[in-house]
Amino acid sequence: MDFKTFLFYLFATILVVSGLRVITARNPVHAVLFLVLAFFNAAGIWLLLAAEYLAITLLVVYVGAVMVLFLFVVMMLDINLESIRRGFWHHLPFGTAIGLLMVAEMATVLGGRYFDADILPAPAIAPGYSNVKELGRVLYTEYAYPFELASVILLVAIIAAVTLTLRKRKDTKALNSSVQLAVKRNDRIRIVRMAAEKEQGE
Amino acid sequence: MLNQFVAPDLYPAAPEIFLLAMACVILFVDLLASQRRWITPFLSVASLVGAALLTVLTASEFSVLTFSNTYINDALSSFLKLLTYLSVATALIYGRGYLRERNLDKGEYYLLALFATLGMMVMISANHFLVMYLGIELLSLSLYAMVAMDRESVRATEAAMKYFVLGALASGLLLYGMSMVYGATGSLEISVVAQALEQGAVNKTVLVFGLVFLVSGIAFKLGVVPFHMWIPDVYHGAPTSVTLFIGSAPKLAGYALAIRFLVSGLLDLAVHWQTMLLILAVFSIVLGNLAAIAQTNIKRMLAYSTISHMGFMLLALTAGVQGGNTTLAFPAYITALYYVVAYVLMALASFGMIILLSRKGFEAEELEDFKGLNKRSPWFALMMLILMFSLAGIPFFIGFWAKFAVLTVVVASGKVAVAVFAVIMSLIGAFYYLRVVKCMYFDSPRDMTPIQAGADLRILLSINSLAVALLGVFPQKVIFLCQYVLVRTF
Amino acid sequence: MDALLQPFQTFFGPYWIVVWTLLKVVGVVAPLLVLVAYTTVGERRILGMMHIRLGPNRVGPFGVLQPIADGVKLMFKEVIIPSAADKWLYFLGPIVAMTVAMTAWSIVPFYDHGWVLANVDAGVLLYLAITSFGVYGVIIAGWASNSKYAFLGAMRAAAQMVSYEVAMGLALICVLMISNSLNLTDIVRVQQHGLFASWGVNFLSWNWLPLLPMFAVFLISGVAETNRAPFDVVEGESEIVAGHMIEYSGMGFALFFLAEYANMALVSAMTALFFLGGWSSPFGFLPDGFFWLALKILAGLFFFIWLRATFPRYRYDQIMRLGWKVFVPICLVWILVVGLWMLSPYNIWK
Secondary structure, eight states: OOHHHHHHHHHHHHHHHHHHHHHHOSSHHHHHHHHHHHHHHHHHHHHHTTOHHHHHHHIIIIIIIIHHHHHHHHHHSOOOHHHHHTTHHHHHHHHHHHHHHHHHHHHHHHTTTTTOTTTSOOOOOOTTOOHHHHHHHHHHTTTHHHHHHHHHHHHHHHHHHHHHHOOOOSSOOOOOHHHHHTOOHHHHOOOOOOOSSOOTTO | OTTTOOOOOOGGGHHHHHHHHHHHHHHHHHHHTTTOTTHHHHHHHHHHHHHHHHHHHHOOSSOEEETTTTEEEOHHHHHHHHHHHHHHHHHHHHHHHHHHHTTOOOHHHHHHHHHHHHHHHHHHTBOBHHHHHHHHHHHHHHHHHHHHTOTTOHHHHHHHHHHHHHHHHHHHHHHHHHHHHHHHHSOOBHHHHHHHHHHTOSOHHHHHHHHHHHHHHHHHHHTOTTSOTHHHHHHHHSOHHHHHHHHSHHHHHHHHHHIIIIIIITGGGHHHHHHHHHHHHHHHHHHHHHHHHTOOBHHHHHHHHHHHHHHHHHHHHTTSOBTTBOTTHHHHHHHHHHHHHHHHHHHHHHHHHHHHHOBTTBOOOBGGGGTTHHHHOHHHHHHHHHHHHHHHTOTTSHHHHHHHHHHHHHHHTTOHHHHHHHHHHHHHHHHHHHHHHHHHHHSOOSOOOOOOOOHHHHHHHHHHHHHHHHHHHSHHHHHHHHHHHHHHHO | OHHHHHHHHHHHGGGHHHHHHHHHHHHHHHHHHHHHHHHHHHHHHHHHHHTTSOOSOOSSGGGTTHHHHHHHHHHHSOOOOOTTSOHHHHHHHHHHHHHHHHHGGGGOOOBTTTBSSOOOTTHHHHHHHHHHHHHHHHHHHHHHTTOHHHHHHHHHHHHHHHHHHHHHHHHHHHHHHHHTOSOHHHHHHHTTOSHHHHTTOGGGTSTTTTTHHHHHHHHHHHHHHTTOTTSOTTTOTTTTTTGGGTTOOHHHHHHHHHHHHHHHHHHHHHHHHHHSOTTOOSSTTSOOOHHHHHHHHHHHHHHHHHHHHHOOOOOHHHHHHIIIIIIHHHHHHHHHHHHHHHHSTTOSOO
């Protein structure tokens, strides 16, 4: 077993174990943190496959942004664990059956006969090959149209999120920074010229 | 790789580019002119008109591919796009008053509608599995948000949640199917997949495996049994203007989805997918018609009617190929197209009718609300009569000809038993349509409040309903059009 | 050098690569820790100077032994664990913070010709990835402490750091566009050429001039990323006492403290590499060298301290506004400007 194989088994083991812990952890925050660990190990496996761009993007997007917000939400939720866990044993046989079915399907389809390394070999890597460059090249040329569409989908997601959450409350005391910054001196103070003492003769 | 790359010709995709640009412009205009509420709806409809003009200008005799063969502009795409603009614009005009009365006429509604239209256009013009998927997502994401827009309504929120979760599941199924297709053929480009299939050097097992998932995904998007669970809840829960939107144009895109995937891409597997579609279609027709009888809510009733109508449409698709014989292919797909067009026309008007009868603080969505409509407004009672007769497939409205065409082609393909069964089911289904007619003409009204809808809605709805009647008198026009389009395309 | 290492190489055999890498790691981390330790005392002296007071000058000549005294004190303090804290995560928090702050240094090139621990092709991406993990230390600590103040601090940190990463990433896109590489060494090399460099005034050829708005955005976002004044609402001692660090004592606190200063040094180093020519000398007649990078890092650290002495703390909504409504649009516009610039005949980065 060379070092790479050892690393693969290491990452894979931790990945599977942390994946299991995600669904078995009693505390939702622990579950999220185990999911983060799972992402790290998945990224590690991708790195072993020389897909460094995918690996790092997985980390930047999922670990760096998505999971942070996830954690943010999960920490603030008051989750009643008892009520969630109540149905666990009840649903377990069904869930296991579906899981096994999926494993069996994947195994039959991916099990060497149809998608073997001989049938779909990995392309040879030229010297000076850069994963990031090649991906960028393909994304911005051949896949420019799907790429742009993906950005439109993100735009729609922004619009939808804002529409569904923005609520103009009347009782809020939030200050508008732009208005505050745009204040001129004359809006706030008035310089009144007045004599130091009463004028004579009144 | 880079050396072979040719900068894409943007001209064939001009309608999409225009609509996207306009959506972004409207996004800004809506922000700046938030006091003048008429601007955004006006601009939205105007951009649909503009897109229609561009579609006519860029329409071509032959199939034009661009964006590295991911985008196709052919007769079918131009035709379906024009119908999409028409039905979206109609839906927006129908819904305007309804939204205003419920304080839902935010600019985002129109924007999301435009983005959904863009998604449908992308689906219609997709020549690539990935692009099709992105189009579906663009459409679905906009629709989820539109359903959930009325935040005060618990029902709408629940419907949106259900739609979202099931929609995500369906997308997963589609993607899984696509990955199988990719694994078997080594490409996601629809025409390349078709070529690879023709040459025969592909692993059919993997493909059929993927096909199951693809068909499930398509079935979900069309809302046929057993992937129909979302339809009644979403149609019922969403604001009626959104139901109107979901119930109309996306069906055209759904047809494009089925045709592009199954006919353009996987025609060689027709034996397999026709069987699957046949099962889906038969169950949809049964469940749709039987369940609709039990409904007292007219939106729910129309939802179940959608399920059975989509079943009919799929029935037409199953007639195309008979043991390697493709003589019936054209009639079958033409019929399906005709059916979808007819259905969209009828769906627009029937949901428009619910909007027409609704007013501020009142939803005319129960069957009882239609009681004695004849006494309140004889004209619109007549319109509703036309629509219900047409949906039921009573001669001689457009709905009849559509059903007739489907049955003809199914019989021609040798499935007489299926055709007879479908006829029996539509006869049963006629019951609940006629029940509405009975309510309108023979029951006494619950209230005599006059109809308060604006003139634009009244006039457009009348035109729409009369079109259903008129096209029933001249059915050949539409069939010829569909035939012309499909012959040009393939 | 190779001849000198030869006997060791033969001695360790196949394990030499491991030993040599570990040695290099120590070679980076040890000076870094010294730098961090002296930044703390430097900060107090400089603040003292700016406030016209003395600052710590008792321990050793000019107070140079102060960090050692501080370190010894912190090490011997009791590590208190709140009774309702999540024990594992409570300890994990500061460890994550420190690890992340140290890891990012592995991709910093100190000088040309491979003076870098890991010469990664996608270095910039890796930098963005690693810095985005920093927030975990804060969140985990804030949650595990089971204290309201700590939790508030964690919430603030999560929102603030994620927001400023966006601006930071967008600012770096401009740098990538003109450097045509994600490798940090290449990014510095690109800055050594140009019209001004050929005139001998190299510092005008560095990225800071053509990308001036991005330079400002990156630097300010860097301050926000490290939760330093004036964006230190995460600690906000006037409202939430010390945020996520409130329950920590002894070495737990010390680790957070060290991580903060290591991050400051990292942001200074990255600013130097991306915008200030890294190890290149400002004038053509002076030789390049590690010395320049060190000087730039120190200048960056001084800037951090200077900010702290100068500006009052931003209000929380103002921070979010600055990030999303000011920086992100500026970056997007500048990406467009740079793109057009590169397409125009006046492209200076060919």
